[in-house]
Structures are given as C-alpha cells and as structure tokens.
Amino acid sequence: MTSKIETRLAELGITLPPVFAPAANYLGAQINGNLLYISGQGPVKQDGSLVTGRVGTDLTVEEGYEAARHTALELVSQTRQALDGDLDLVTRWVKLFAMVNCGPDFTQQPQVINGASDVLVEIFGDAGRHARSAVGMSSLPVGISVEIEAIVEFD
Amino acid sequence: MAGKIDARLAELGIEIATPAVPQANYVPYVISGNLVYISGQVPVVDGEVKFKGKVGDDVNVETAAQAARACALNIVAQVKAACDGDLDRVKRCIRLGGFINATPDFTDQPPVINGASDLLVDIFGDAGRHARFAVGAGSLPLGVAVEIDAVFEIS
Numbered sequence: 001m002t003s004k005i006e007t008r009l010a011e012l013g014i015t016l017p018p019v020f021a022p023a024a025n026y027l028g029a030q031i032n033g034n035l036l037y038i039s040g041q042g043p044v045k046q047d048g049s050l051v052t053g054r055v056g057t058d059l060t061v062e063e064g065y066e067a068a069r070h071t072a073l074e075l076v077s078q079t080r081q082a083l084d085g086d087l088d089l090v091t092r093w094v095k096l097f098a099m100v101n102c103g104p105d106f107t108q109q110p111q112v113i114n115g116a117s118d119v120l121v122e123i124f125g126d127a128g129r130h131a132r133s134a135v136g137m138s139s140l141p142v143g144i145s146v147e148i149e150a151i152v153e154f155d
Numbered sequence: 156m157a158g159k160i161d162a163r164l165a166e167l168g169i170e171i172a173t174p175a176v177p178q179a180n181y182v183p184y185v186i187s188g189n190l191v192y193i194s195g196q197v198p199v200v201d202g203e204v205k206f207k208g209k210v211g212d213d214v215n216v217e218t219a220a221q222a223a224r225a226c227a228l229n230i231v232a233q234v235k236a237a238c239d240g241d242l243d244r245v246k247r248c249i250r251l252g253g254f255i256n257a258t259p260d261f262t263d264q265p266p267v268i269n270g271a272s273d274l275l276v277d278i279f280g281d282a283g284r285h286a287r288f289a290v291g292a293g294s295l296p297l298g299v300a301v302e303i304d305a306v307f308e309i310s
Contacts, residue, residue: 035187089179094185096251097193104209104258107298110179117180131185133195133304135254136294153187 043070068115158283160242198225209262227271
C-alpha cells in the first residue's frame with residue numbers, strides 16, 4: 001500500500017534531507033507512549049550541508065524562512081526514522097520550540113519560523129498544525145541560522 | 156453555575172480576555188491525551204502588544220514581572236479555551252517555559268518569571284504549582300520583554 005504522506009511529499013516535489021546523527025551521548029529522537037520527542041534540529045539541506053549565519057544581518061528574513069523550512073524537513077526525516085519509515089503514523093504535530101540565530105534588536109522571529117510551520121501544514125494538512133514558541137538566540141551550535149525541537153503524536 | 160476557578164478569578168478581580176488567534180500556520184494550543192501544549196504567549200493586553208523592550212536596559216525587573224503576569228493571563232485564556240470554557244477541568248499546570256528579552260549580562264530571570272508563577276498559584280492554588288525554566292533570550296518577537304509557553308494537564 002502506498003503511503004499517503006510519501007505520495008504527498010512526491011506531489012510537493014520534496015526530497016527529505018539526510019538524517020543528522022548526533023555525535024555525542026544523546027539521541028535524535030526519543031519515544032514515550034504515543035509522543036515522539038525530537039532533539040533540536042538544524043537546517044540540513046539535501047546535500048547534507050547546513051544553512052549558517054545570523055538572520056537579519058547575514059541572511060534576509062526570506063532566507064531565514066527557507067532555513068526554517070529546511071529545519072522542519074529535517075524534523076520530518078527524524079520522525080520518519082523514529083517511526084520505522086512510516087510517516088502515515090503521525091496523528092499530530094504537537095509543539096515546536098523554534099530558535100532563530102539573530103541580533104538583539106531582531107523582532108521578526110515569527111516570519112522566519114513560518115517557513116517551518118507552512119511546510120508542515122503543506123505536508124501533513126491539519127495534523128501539521130502545531131502549538132509553537134519562537135524566540136531569538138544570540139548564538140546557535142556551529143552557527144546554524146535556525147534550530148527547532150519538536151513533539152509529535154503518533155498512533 | 157460559575158465554577159470554583161471562575162469564582163476565584165472574580166475574588167482576585169481578574170478578567171480573562173478572549174484569547175488571541177495566531178495569524179499563521181500554527182495554533183494557540185494542541186491537546187494530546189490529557190495534556191494541553193500552549194504556544195508561546197506574549198504580553199498582549201486588550202488586543203495591544205505591551206511591555207516592549209530589553210530587560211536590564213530600558214525595562215526593569217518589576218515591569219518585566221508585570222509583563223510575565225500579562226503572558227500568564229493569556230496562557231490562562233488559552234487553557235480556558237482548551238477546556239471549552241470550564242477552568243475547573245484544570246488538574247495541574249505542569250510546566251512553564253519563560254523567555255526574557257534581556258541584555259547579555261542580565262541574571263535576574265527568576266524574579267521576572269515569578270510574575271507568571273505567582274499568578275498561576277493565586278488562581279489555581281496547589282494545582283498552579285509547576286516546573287519551569289527561566290532563561291534570557293537574545294531577542295523576542297515584536298520586541299516584547301517576555302514570552303512564556305506552558306503545558307497543562309486537564310480532565
């Protein structure tokens with residue numbers, strides 16, 4: 001049987017990025033009951049490289065939006081791996097905690113993180129609608145532009 | 156019949172406003188099982204964004220604590236909506252995440268977020284006692300001084 005979500009990804013022309021494997025004593029994702037907790041992910045592009053730089057100075061808000069979109073796709077990659085390849089098991093994207101690498105006077109974090117929210121709704125429809133928090137950080141690991149952690153509910 | 160918590164709110168002279176609806180592809184809260192995950196709330200008062208500024212610079216701790224209280228009032232408004240208007244269904248505030256738009260050297264995060272914690276205990280009594288974190292963020296959406304997200308347990 002064909003996966004609904006994989007079909008949807010194909011329709012959207014989206015190829016998910018490679019799964020980033022943590023190189024330390026923590027996991028990319030952890031399951032408790034029917035909730036999947038995903039570690040903070042960065043903007044991993046299809047070729048495995050990362051989007052880096054401060055939004056508002058090195059990157060425009062639009063480029064930040066694209067970075068957030070890449071980050072959400074990395075969350076989807078992590079989810080697919082954690083659910084043994086079956087994205088149709090996802091019942092709801094529950095919560096995103098989104099961090100934008102930006103200067104002290106930057107105020108457009110929501111417009112940046114919409115890049116993540118929009119693509120999750122494009123892929124998962126209403127199940128992609130989540131609660132979220134968006135904040136600015138003065139720095140992020142290896143200089144990535146966006147980092148997002150997530151909680152996903154599944155069957 | 157007015158509920159216990161509604162009676163308590165009346166005693167405290169607190170009115171819970173109609174909660175704000177996000178203008179993007181996310182939602183104010185998601186219910187998963189008996190948990191309500193509430194999106195980061197900012198100090199919107201009577202439909203207007205208040206308490207803008209940098210704590211440790213142009214906003215002092217006392218004013219920032221009022222901003223945290225305003226965030227908590229919006230959290231209560233969201234949890235009320237999640238409970239279909241019946242705040243007596245709140246079993247516990249599980250966790251608050253408190254972000255303060257602060258200068259790099261600011262260290263008084265706890266007394267700021269106490270503005271939210273104290274309000275929740277005033278309203279819900281022991282059920283309002285929660286785990287929390289309180290951190291300085293480099294910047295916040297719209298330039299607000301404080302943003303707080305929350306997880307509640309409901310029946």
